Amino acid sequence: MTSIFRKWNRAEKSIKDFSIKEVATIVLCFLMGIAFSYLSFYFFLEEFYLLFFEVGDFIYIKENSGRLFSVLFVFGWGYFSLAFFQRLVGYESDLSIKKMTKSLIIAAVIFVVGVIPVNLAVQSNLELKGYSYCNWYTGPSFRAPDVWLKDESLCLQSGSLIRSDIDNFFKQHNQSGTVPTLTELQTFIVDTKQVREDDINGKRQ
Known part of the structure; x- marks a missing residue:
């Protein structure tokens, strides 16, 4: 990471060489990267707070343990934003693109490997806290949050x-x-x- 901030090489094209459409696209991609980084961290915090601080306080919980992995994608989207920022100010972005690709691949691999055991651990913890899974209130989509109730008779x-x-x-x-x-x-x-x-x-x- 230090090399990215320490070693910046001037690009052959500067912002004055770009068309208005190209500049607009670069700015849009830069803002998108920041937005996705923020959302990834926000989803992680929201799910983390729910599962580790609010469990037991509510009679009704919607959990999606997969969102705990969203924090891993913050780095990839951060590099994505940095790459377009570098293009905007006239520097090469190849290293940032490589870092972005590597970060997103690592995050995806960790997600695929870890999502099932983490989900099982979360389910076990909810059951220990007295919650019961409610299939009727859980959406049919694979991405839909699982619904848990303190009183299973309410399902x-x-x-x-x-x-x-x-x-x-x-x-x-x-x-x-x-x-x-x-x-x-x-x-x-x-x-x-x-x-x-x-x-x-x-x-x-």
């Missing part, structure tokens, strides 16, 4: 078609620190489905 098949509403329902209880009863949840599901049906049939004014 109802009837709520599987209104997952977003169920999510909001439990988040409100998480925020207030209250635990809904089974009757409250069942009533919520029935009422929400009725509202949706009325909207589809045009019955609501």
Whole structure:
């Protein structure tokens, strides 16, 4: 990393040799790299805080342990931004591109190798904390977060078609620190489905 900041060679083309479109593309790629670096670190912190500080406090948890690996991609996207910044100020970016490629490959390999054992460790910890996996509230997509409940009796098949509403329902209880009863949840599901049906049939004014 030190060589990248210590050894910068002037490029054959400077910014004045680029067209407006090329400059705009370089700036856009530079900003994209910064944005992806930020998001990678943000997702890691959000998931880390949830799994290591908030577990046990909530009755409803949506976890995606794979996001813990997003911090590994910060370096690759950082090199990506640096490469386009170097182009913008008239320096060669070959070394930064090589570092970016190497970093992203290493991050991807670590993710592929580590995602299953880490996911199993997270699941084991959640079960030890008294949580039960709820298949009905977990989305069908492979990337969808897994849903866990402190009270498995609140995992109802009837709520599987209104997952977003169920999510909001439990988040409100998480925020207030209250635990809904089974009757409250069942009533919520029935009422929400009725509202949706009325909207589809045009019955609501």
